[in-house]
Amino acid sequence: MSKLDVASRIEPKRKKPDNIEILPEICDLCGACVAVCPPNVMSLIQNDLSIDFNGCTYCSLCIDICPLRAIKGSFN
């Protein structure tokens, strides 16, 4: 296992953001975030990416995978 792998594993757990926001002017509608969202609450319909916040766990994986950082997390 590489040093980097070890580093990424022992990194402290991040605090979950209070808000998650999609930045439509940056999003390219590629679907990468949809594929990793654990509760499957993201959808790309009619050229629009949306999150069903009823099921969102604020895990931030969608933010982490986005090649363009088109999703933003923020804290209250």
Added chain:
Amino acid sequence: MNVRTDSIFKQNYDVIIVGGGPAGSTAAQFSAKSGAKVLLLERDPVLGSPVRCGEGVSERGIKGYISLKGPWIANKLNSLELFSPDNSKIELTANLIGYILDRSIFDKVLGEKAEIAGASIVTKADVKGLLKNNGHLDGVLVQYEEKEYEVRGKIIIGADGVESRVGRWHGIKTMTKMNNMESGIQINATNINIKRDVCQFYFGHEVAPGGYLWVFPKSDNQANIGLAVSGNYSRQKPAKDYLMDFMNKRFPHAEWSTMVAGGIPCNPPLKQLTKSNLLLAGDAGHQVNPLTGAGIANAIQAGRLAGETAGNALKSGGSLEQNLKIYEKKWRRSRGRFHKSATRLKNAVHGFDDDKLNELSRMLIKIPKNDWSMLRIFLFAVRKNPELIIDCIKLFKKF
């Protein structure tokens, strides 16, 4: 409202296919050829656009599915260069390394082949859900323009690419874990100094940790330049920033008109490719080569198998569910072992730090240029047994 589309949605189908990429169009073509009444639904307005793909394929990958001459072949490659983290270069030359496609044409032509075989294709059609009935699927729920439609079909093929939501809606675990997802980005660069027939790959934690960067030329002065970073690393720095850093360093005068994002699901084989009357094919069925991220040829081959199986399942009587399982059996027989070993090799290589990658490349350099037989033996050995890489390194050190 388009009257023709309205009436298309009112009919009952043998096979409904979700997604019009290489997997979906090929599945549509082959199920229609075996006599099924087929509807393919694609969300984008035209097949093949936007292109979220490096467009590289081997000859073997597409031979037999499309002519090797035509406007869908943008370029031919005779040579490839691999750059290790310390920037040493390994060159391999052959008569033909592969092709760079123009997928905006390629995907369209695959769609036309499906239509010629008798399939109907509707674009701008978003599949939003499945119509379920006692664990069995009755069809799909479609959003077209402002309206929703329930479209009925006996067999559903999920060819919906990386998102693979059709599978999840039916209870198949198609979510891609972060360590298997590659976060990808690509530009169509011009004003760069490259050789038309040479593709390049760059490796290392600085360029693309847990992935690699590709330069796939389309002409003397134009190339798809992109990279993919493992989801393990994309949290610290997004793929786009890696690409911009590389461009500033290596091609500071480059220009580009488009930048596309894309996820490449580099998963182990999916545990379930069929469930009741649903089949999954292509990226949706996690059939991308997990080591290289190449998925065009795999999508076409799986699409054909899924399409043929669906067509035959309807003709051959007996339990539809059992007949459809043949798809999964055949896929595992032809691709399962390879896919498993490619997964192991990927995991081994991802665990390498730059020192080890440099060492590996020093070892590969020792393979005489053009000596494909030796390279094959090496690749064969490590594919079967990734741990062997370390032994190989030790062995080569003695030369």
